[in-house]
Amino acid sequence: MSKSNAGSYTLTDNQTGQNFELPVLHGSIGPSVIDVRRLYAETDHFTYDPGYTSTGSCESKLTYIDGDEGILLHRGYRIEDLAENSDFLEVAYLLLYGELPTEAEQTKFDSDITYHTMLHEQLINFYRGFRRDAHPMAIMCGVVGALSSFYHDSTDITDPHARMVAMYRMIAKMPTIAAMAYKYSIGQPFNYPQNNLSYAENFLYMMFAVPAEDYEINPVLAKAMNRIFILHADHEQNASTSTVRLAGSSGANPFACIAAGIASLWGPAHGGANEAVLQMLNEIGHKDNIPEFVKKAKDKDDPFRLMGFGHRVYKNYDPRAKVLQASCEEVLGDLGINDPLLELAVDLEKLAREDEYFVERNLYPNVDFYSGIILKAMGFPTSMFTVLFALARTVGWVAQWNEMIEDPSQKIGRPRQLYTGPAERPYVGLNKRG
Numbered sequence: 001m002s003k004s005n006a007g008s009y010t011l012t013d014n015q016t017g018q019n020f021e022l023p024v025l026h027g028s029i030g031p032s033v034i035d036v037r038r039l040y041a042e043t044d045h046f047t048y049d050p051g052y053t054s055t056g057s058c059e060s061k062l063t064y065i066d067g068d069e070g071i072l073l074h075r076g077y078r079i080e081d082l083a084e085n086s087d088f089l090e091v092a093y094l095l096l097y098g099e100l101p102t103e104a105e106q107t108k109f110d111s112d113i114t115y116h117t118m119l120h121e122q123l124i125n126f127y128r129g130f131r132r133d134a135h136p137m138a139i140m141c142g143v144v145g146a147l148s149s150f151y152h153d154s155t156d157i158t159d160p161h162a163r164m165v166a167m168y169r170m171i172a173k174m175p176t177i178a179a180m181a182y183k184y185s186i187g188q189p190f191n192y193p194q195n196n197l198s199y200a201e202n203f204l205y206m207m208f209a210v211p212a213e214d215y216e217i218n219p220v221l222a223k224a225m226n227r228i229f230i231l232h233a234d235h236e237q238n239a240s241t242s243t244v245r246l247a248g249s250s251g252a253n254p255f256a257c258i259a260a261g262i263a264s265l266w267g268p269a270h271g272g273a274n275e276a277v278l279q280m281l282n283e284i285g286h287k288d289n290i291p292e293f294v295k296k297a298k299d300k301d302d303p304f305r306l307m308g309f310g311h312r313v314y315k316n317y318d319p320r321a322k323v324l325q326a327s328c329e330e331v332l333g334d335l336g337i338n339d340p341l342l343e344l345a346v347d348l349e350k351l352a353r354e355d356e357y358f359v360e361r362n363l364y365p366n367v368d369f370y371s372g373i374i375l376k377a378m379g380f381p382t383s384m385f386t387v388l389f390a391l392a393r394t395v396g397w398v399a400q401w402n403e404m405i406e407d408p409s410q411k412i413g414r415p416r417q418l419y420t421g422p423a424e425r426p427y428v429g430l431n432k433r434g
Contacts, residue, residue, distance in 0.1 A: 009034050013043065029064055029073075046416045052237075058245065059407065062095055062399055063236045070316035074234060075099070083323045088199050088229040088392070089113060092171055095234055095399040116172035117193035117202065119180070120150045127184045136181040136387045137266045143177050144170070145259035155253040157405055166254040167398040174391045175199070179206035182384055200225040203391070208379065220334040221378055224327045228371055231320040232389050234396025236313075240264040240271065244397045245404050246413040254401060261397045262390045271386040271393075274372035277308040278341070278382045287344045290351055298357050308369030309352055310362065317364045324370035331374050345373045 011020040020042055023035040033056045036047055049055045064073040072079040075094050082091050086100075093101045093109050101109060126146055130139050147169070148155050154166040180190050183206075191206040201217045204225060209215035235241070243264040247257040265271035284293050296304040311318050332342065349365050352358045375385055404410050 011039075011043070030066065040416075046418070048418050052242070057237060057242065057413075058404065058410065060237070060400065060403060061098065062403060063234045063396070065236050065313055067311070067313040067315050070314055070319050072235070072319050079231065079319050080323055083227050083230045083320075086230065088226050088233070088395075091230050091233050092395040095395055096167065096402070112168055113172045113199070114193075114195050116169050117176055117195075119173055119176050123150065124180075124190065127180060130184070132185060132187065134185070136178070136185060136383055137262065137390070139181040139184070140177060140387055140390060141259050141262050141266075143181070144174075144262060145256055147173070148253045148255040151255070155255070157248075157251060157254065163254065163402055163405065167402060170254070170258055170394050170398055174394045175203040176206060178384070178387045178391050179203060181387065182207055182381075185383075198222065198226070200229060218334070220330055224331050224374055224378070227323060227327050228374065228388065229392040231323060231367060231371075232392035234393070234399065238270065239267070240393065241397060241400050244401050248401045248404055249410060249413040251412075254398065257401055258394060258397055261393070265390050265393065266386060271389040273307060273366075274368040274375070274389070275382045275385040277345075277369050277372040278376060278385075280307040281341050281344055281348070284344060284348070286340065287347045290344070290348050294348075294351060294355065306348075306352065306363070308372065309358065309365055311366045314366070315362050317362075318366040320367040321365055321370055324367055324374065325365075328370045328374050331377050335377055337377050339377070342373055342377060345369075 007024050009022045009024060011022055012018070013020070020039075022039065024032050025035050026032045040046055047055065062075065064076075065071065074082060074091065075098055077094070077100075082094075086094075089110050090101060090106060092113075093106065123143065123146070126143060127139065130142070151166070151169055154162045154169060156162040176193055183190050189211060191209050193202050194205055197205055197217070201222045204217060204222060205215055237245075240261040244257045244261040247260040248254070252260075268276050284290060293304065294306070296302045297306045332346075349369065353364065358364070372382075372385060375388065376382070380388070
């Protein structure tokens with residue numbers, strides 16, 4: 001395959017000698033793509049790309065990642081600038097509408113989201129159908145999927161207003177759903193949302209307040225929570241976002257699509273990574289054991305791996321990790337926690353950042369490493385880590401889903417395959433099989 005001067009690639013079939021021209025499409029930034037939509041019709045060949053590591057499945061204007069340079073942009077804005085200067089709902093507005101809001105637009109958007117935060121009261125009965133020890137992600141999958149039966153007035157995906165209402169509802173209700181899952185698991189009463197609190201503050205209130213006493217919002221924790229939400233809001237075409245788009249391509253209702261995204265996110269290779277970080281730290285046990293486990297991590301024949309280091313996309317430092325590193329120091333400093341596990345994490349991070357083996361391989365601490373430390377310090381159980389990821393990522397999911405619905409070139413997802421099973425063969429009756 002060679003690139004021509006006409007903005008296309010020439011594909012040569014070595015068996016027939018035929019040449020085929022494949023157009024090249026250029027984005028506003030990043031690699032160009034070879035348009036293979038006509039490839040099968042013209043050549044009788046498919047492309048083969050397990051994991052879609054070299055395949056662009058859609059056109060999108062939301063998020064851009066340059067893994068080699070460690071860059072993450074939302075609608076052209078650096079994630080570092082958004083995390084430092086914006087709040088989560090401002091970033092949500094940006095992802096949904098393409099521009100940062102004016103003051104009036106922000107006020108209205110905040111109000112619209114805030115007044116959708118309550119859940120239908122009958123959903124409380126739905127929670128009671130789960131075991132108390134059910135994983136919060138299992139509860140979240142079920143409850144979000146059930147929303148379509150309570151809010152069926154916003155499931156018409158052909159109606160732009162209905163889509164907007166569905167998106168607002170999910171962004172607004174996800175903190176309530178998540179906090180109720182936690183409260184249910186520990187046997188405490190549910191806290192109803194408070195309209196006078198910010199998005200992050202309201203979530204902390206619903207998670208940790210109890211009726212017996214007043215709950216005071218810690219501004220350092222609220223700031224850290226807001227940053228964690230922003231940093232997880234969207235991350236291009238990852239596994240869960242691709243799942244949402246694939247489910248949505250069939251015309252499924254938005255609540256079902258987001259439930260599918262939550263299920264995909266639950267996997268330890270995706271959203272469960274920060275939970276795996278804490279499990280790894282528990283396995284290491286004590287900071288004196290760090291050298292031994294670092295040695296194990298370097299041994300290619302040893303199954304042990306340092307969780308929270310390196311990233312599938314980023315071959316440089318994860319830009320989100322830089323932001324959370326600062327938040328980590330702020331939270332631990334404010335709380336003054338003397339937790340051996342957190343001390344172990346800090347020492348492990350320091351050693352890995354200075355060790356030549358990890359530096360040469362760009363195995364820097366990623367966003368999951370720091371978020372796990374912060375969330376533990378704030379009092380979140382590890383089972384809630386992925387739930388918080390899903391809560392924040394809902395914004396990206398609904399924005400990606402809506403963009404897909406509005407894309408006239410989008411078709412129902414139907415990946416092809418390289419079949420390696422038996423060729424056609426005659427059926428043999430049971431009495432004739434040897």
